[in-house]
Amino acid sequence: xxxxxxxxxxxxxxxxxxxxxxxxxxxxxxxxxxxxxxxxxxxxxxxxxxxxxxxxxxxxxxxxxxxxxxxxxxxxxxxxxxxxxxxxxxxxxxxxxxxxxxxxxxxxxxxxxxxxxxxxxxxxxxxxxxxxxxxxxxxxxxxxxxxxxxxxxxxxxxxxxxxxxxxxxxxxxxxxxxxxxxxxxxxxxxxxxxxxxxxxxxxxxxxxxxxxxxxxxxxxxxxxxxxxxxxxxxxxxxxxxxxxxxxxxxxxxxxxxxxxxxxxxxxxxxxxxxxxxxxxxxxxxxxxxxxxxxxxxxxxxxxxxxxxxxxxxxxxxxxxxxxxxxxxxxxxxxxxx
Numbered sequence: 001x002x003x004x005x006x007x008x009x010x011x012x013x014x015x016x017x018x019x020x021x022x023x024x025x026x027x028x029x030x031x032x033x034x035x036x037x038x039x040x041x042x043x044x045x046x047x048x049x050x051x052x053x054x055x056x057x058x059x060x061x062x063x064x065x066x067x068x069x070x071x072x073x074x075x076x077x078x079x080x081x082x083x084x085x086x087x088x089x090x091x092x093x094x095x096x097x098x099x100x101x102x103x104x105x106x107x108x109x110x111x112x113x114x115x116x117x118x119x120x121x122x123x124x125x126x127x128x129x130x131x132x133x134x135x136x137x138x139x140x141x142x143x144x145x146x147x148x149x150x151x152x153x154x155x156x157x158x159x160x161x162x163x164x165x166x167x168x169x170x171x172x173x174x175x176x177x178x179x180x181x182x183x184x185x186x187x188x189x190x191x192x193x194x195x196x197x198x199x200x201x202x203x204x205x206x207x208x209x210x211x212x213x214x215x216x217x218x219x220x221x222x223x224x225x226x227x228x229x230x231x232x233x234x235x236x237x238x239x240x241x242x243x244x245x246x247x248x249x250x251x252x253x254x255x256x257x258x259x260x261x262x263x264x265x266x267x268x269x270x271x272x273x274x275x276x277x278x279x280x281x282x283x284x285x286x287x288x289x290x291x292x293x294x295x296x297x298x299x300x301x302x303x304x305x306x307x308x309x310x311x312x313x314x315x316x317x318x319x320x321x322x323x324x325x326x327x328x329x330x331x332x333x334x335x336x337x
Contacts, residue, residue, distance in 0.1 A: 029053055030084050030124040031162040037126070037198050039222045042249040043284050044198070047161075054126055054286035055328045056085035057301065058256060060293040061132065062112045063091065063098045068292065069112050071119050072310035077292065078123035080312050082328040087128040087255060087288045088116045089169065092145070093136040100149070101142040110149075114156065121162050128200070128255060128288065129153055130166040139168035139182040139202070150186055154193035165190055166255055168202040170228060176204050176212035187220055200253050202226045206262075208238065210245040210252060217250070224253040227285070230299075231272035233262040239279050246283045254280060254287035259320050264290070264299040270323050281331055289324050 028034060035047030043051050057077060059065040077083050090113055093099045100109050113129060120127035131146055133139050139146070150165065157163040167186045171179050183201050190197060201218065203209045207228040217223075229238055245252065258264060259273035280287050294302040301321030308316055317325065 031121070031126060032124050036161040036196060037164070038196070039198060039224060039251050042246075042251045044224065044251070044253065044286055051284050052286075053281070053284065053332075054085035054288070055332060056083035056087065056125070056288045057081065057292045057324065058087035058128075058130070058288050058290050059089050059116075060291040060295060060300065061089050061091045061094070061098060062109050062116070063094065063096075063104065064293060064295070065116075066112060068309060069115050069119065070309060071122055074116075074119035074123045074125070076310055076312050078125050081325050082332060083125060085126040085128065085164075085286070085288060086116070086120050086292075087130050087166070088113055089130045089132040089291075091132045091134065092142050093134065101136075101145045110152070113153070117157060117160065117163060121160060126162045126164060127160075128164045128166050129157075130169055130255065132169040133202070134170055134172075137172050138174040138178050139171055140174075140178060143182055143185060146182075146186055147189055151189050151193065154190040154197070158194040163194075164198045164200060165194075166200040166202070166226065169226075169256070170206040171202045171204050172206050174204065176209070176216060179204060179212075180216075180218060183218055187218070187223075191220075196222065198222045198224060200224045200226050200255055207256070208234070210241060210250060214245045214248045214250045224251045226255045227252045228254065228256045229276060230258045230260055230262040230264075231276055232260055232267050232269035235272055236275075239276065242279065242283075242285075246285075252283075252285050254285055256290045257287055258290050258299040259323055260297070260299045264297040266298055268298050268319050270319070273323065273327075277327055277331065289320070 029052040034052050038045050046052050090100055091098050092101045097104045117127045203225055207226040210227055213225045259270050260268050290299055293300045294304050294306055301317055303318055306316040
């Protein structure tokens with residue numbers, strides 16, 4: 001019997017099955033295997049009901065991302081960076097072509113959204129279509145445009161299993177009742193076309209007010225509430241609020257965060273970033289970092305002088321980008337890229 005036990009122990013060690021903390025993502029949490037996502041018991045789950053973790057990156061806005069909207073670049077994001085989700089932020093308000101609702105080239109911007117979703121599908125990533133309100137404060141300001149937009153994209157992607165809809169990025173200078181009023185119009189439009197889709201709803205105060213949905217939730221299935229933070233600005237008191245919301249069963253999704261100040265500027269605080277990730281991993285809350293670009297801000301992943309769109313090396317990334325790559329690798333249990 002002792003020889004048998006010894007043999008079994010050796011086999012466990014050889015196959016790497018020694019007891020360890022369970023990793024959620026080991027290549028499984030992708031559309032090809034996890035399928036159409038759902039929200040179950042306050043957690044994001046696979047089509048079969050198993051908890052999943054999405055870890056990824058956001059663009060800096062569709063209008064600023066055109067050079068990166070290609071299958072080659074999305075392959076790098078998926079395979080080199082290890083992301084299993086990519087957020088497609090479409091600014092509603094902006095100068096020139098940046099704002100979809102303020103004079104931007106709608107057909108061109110919409111095509112970039114469509115192409116981004118398809119490249120995500122090609123590279124086995126989930127795609128978050130983000131209606132990126134910010135300067136417009138209240139999501140109801142452009143609700144008529146939102147109705148048309150979400151009707152169009154939910155019809156187009158109703159048969160895709162990799163699409164998540166984020167209906168209002170960062171409501172601010174408005175109330176939770178304002179957000180609910182908007183959501184109660186937009187969600188039924190999406191669900192008419194794509195009935196089982198997962199939808200993320202922004203929360204007041206730049207998607208930091210997780211108390212509001214805890215006390216007054218929306219009455220829909222497959223719903224997540226957005227939580228945004230920047231680790232140099234939002235620290236333990238913010239994490240304590242999140243813990244309380246999780247204890248109340250609020251389904252959260254970090255659709256935007258950074259390891260910088262909330263402005264996207266200095267300082268960079270990866271220590272606080274690690275503390276945030278500890279909490280998110282323990283709580284089963286997926287997260288997407290801002291942003292994949294070469295802008296001058298420290299929140300941008302790529303070095304300013306990197307003009308590449310493929311064949312990236314770690315030297316092409318700023319501190320925040322290197323941190324994200326290492327975080328995804330460590331937290332997903334991947335041994336390489």
